[in-house]
Amino acid sequence: MRRPTRTTPKGAQARARVIKEATRVFARDGYRAGSMSKIADAAGLTQQGLLHYFPNKSALLLAVVAERERATAAFLEDDSGSGSVLDGFVAALRHNIEEPNLVELMAVLSAESTSPDHPTHDWFVERYDGLVARLAEGVAQEQASGRWIGVEPPEQAARMIIAMADGLRLQRLLGHPELDHAEMLETFLDGLRSGVGEPPSS
Numbered sequence: 001m002r003r004p005t006r007t008t009p010k011g012a013q014a015r016a017r018v019i020k021e022a023t024r025v026f027a028r029d030g031y032r033a034g035s036m037s038k039i040a041d042a043a044g045l046t047q048q049g050l051l052h053y054f055p056n057k058s059a060l061l062l063a064v065v066a067e068r069e070r071a072t073a074a075f076l077e078d079d080s081g082s083g084s085v086l087d088g089f090v091a092a093l094r095h096n097i098e099e100p101n102l103v104e105l106m107a108v109l110s111a112e113s114t115s116p117d118h119p120t121h122d123w124f125v126e127r128y129d130g131l132v133a134r135l136a137e138g139v140a141q142e143q144a145s146g147r148w149i150g151v152e153p154p155e156q157a158a159r160m161i162i163a164m165a166d167g168l169r170l171q172r173l174l175g176h177p178e179l180d181h182a183e184m185l186e187t188f189l190d191g192l193r194s195g196v197g198e199p200p201s202s
Contacts, residue, residue: 014043014045014049014053015053017043018039018045018053018060022039022060023067023102026061026105026108026109030112031061031118034057036060058119062120062123065109065120071099075091084142085138085141086138086142090182093169103169103173107173109124110124131162135158135162136154136157136158139154140154142193149192149193149194157192161185168181168184
């Protein structure tokens with residue numbers, strides 16, 4: 001019976017470095033053009049050394065997006081007492097601005113992943129379905145509290161919120177770095193709130 005592989009502190013550091021450099025390469029070149037050799041060079045490893053941590057490029061990409069989700073979930077957990085679900089979504093957008101490589105990576109991957117054979121196709125489908133459900137729940141909570149005055153059904157409102165966030169993020173990446181898409185989305189949401197009622201707990 002094969003014993004489970006133990007990860008040493010040095011190995012964990014190398015793995016984290018690979019994920020960081022892969023994020024940068026995939027954000028710049030895309031998944032298909034971003035080669036394992038470029039990532040290995042950037043991480044200070046041989047290609048064989050890289051394969052010790054990740055057996056192929058799709059496994060590495062999935063590790064990159066998993067790390068992105070882990071970091072976002074950790075931030076949301078720390079920020080959970082600051083307001084409603086919708087406020088938490090805006091806060092996460094604002095937090096992610098501090099990681100420009102991740103922002104660019106998600107924009108590139110979301111476009112590439114419309115192809116069913118892309119390694120993150122299913123991941124993005126599940127991510128968007130989950131995000132729509134969570135934001136729709138947030139809208140419904142704010143409707144019940146009297147805070148939300150928009151007339152759209154919660155699911156439709158959730159999809160509109162996501163579309164605005166993604167569209168503003170793309171405009172920022174396309175040569176308008178001065179755009180604060182989190183601030184603009186927050187202003188948009190405030191316009192759909194009555195100002196009466198307390199923010200429901202997320």
